[in-house]
Amino acid sequence: MSKITPTFIKEVFDASRVIVPQQTLEASFEKVATEITQNHIKDNPIAVCVMNGGLFITSEIVKRLRFPLQVDYIHASRYGNEYTGANMLNWVKTPNINPQGRTVILFDDILDGGLTLAEVKRYYEDRGALNVLTAVMLDKKAPRDKGGLIKADYAGLEVENEFLFGFGLDYHGYMRNVPEIRAVDTKHMI
Numbered sequence: 001m002s003k004i005t006p007t008f009i010k011e012v013f014d015a016s017r018v019i020v021p022q023q024t025l026e027a028s029f030e031k032v033a034t035e036i037t038q039n040h041i042k043d044n045p046i047a048v049c050v051m052n053g054g055l056f057i058t059s060e061i062v063k064r065l066r067f068p069l070q071v072d073y074i075h076a077s078r079y080g081n082e083y084t085g086a087n088m089l090n091w092v093k094t095p096n097i098n099p100q101g102r103t104v105i106l107f108d109d110i111l112d113g114g115l116t117l118a119e120v121k122r123y124y125e126d127r128g129a130l131n132v133l134t135a136v137m138l139d140k141k142a143p144r145d146k147g148g149l150i151k152a153d154y155a156g157l158e159v160e161n162e163f164l165f166g167f168g169l170d171y172h173g174y175m176r177n178v179p180e181i182r183a184v185d186t187k188h189m190i
């Protein structure tokens, strides 16, 4: 039977520690939204949520952008329930809005090895987007994978190289709904 039960998840939560409290996250959303507004207020951009992790950060930033834009989503995943990402992205859902000639802003929870955003960015460039920008809630101080995006255009906060959950980031599919960023205790890296 799977060890990943609600009781076990509660144990993992109790042994974890807060890395970024809610208030700090909120301030970082304001900062990123202000920067995006300054740079893209006239661009009629498409704001693209990279599901699943990008769900919360997209909503937090987009509701702070008070200018015309469209929202779309894609679903691409490379980690599944593992701690290191596969070399290939698993595309679950491609976009709805045609990006030809458009400014596209990709929103994701974290830049880690960097392959996810590098590949999604290339996907949009190959389909004729005018300009593709990336925005992340967290920039992890982790070695980038070969071919990975080195730096996001907009990043809320820098974090150490630990396995994190909360605010969209999952531990075995759980705890995306935790309203702050926490680090998993190493004894639970199973």
Ligand SMILES: O=P(O)(O)OC[C@H]1O[C@H](OP(=O)(O)OP(=O)(O)O)[C@H](O)[C@@H]1O
Pocket (backbone or CB within 6 Å): 050, 051, 052, 053, 054, 076, 077, 078, 079, 080, 085, 108, 109, 110, 111, 112, 113, 114, 115, 116, 117, 170
């Ligand atoms: O920079 P990278 O090393 O590519 O890692 C970052 C990606 O990993 C996570 O997604 P994941 O593949 O776990 O799918 P999920 O969004 O459904 O959790 C996260 O949401 C980012 O999209």
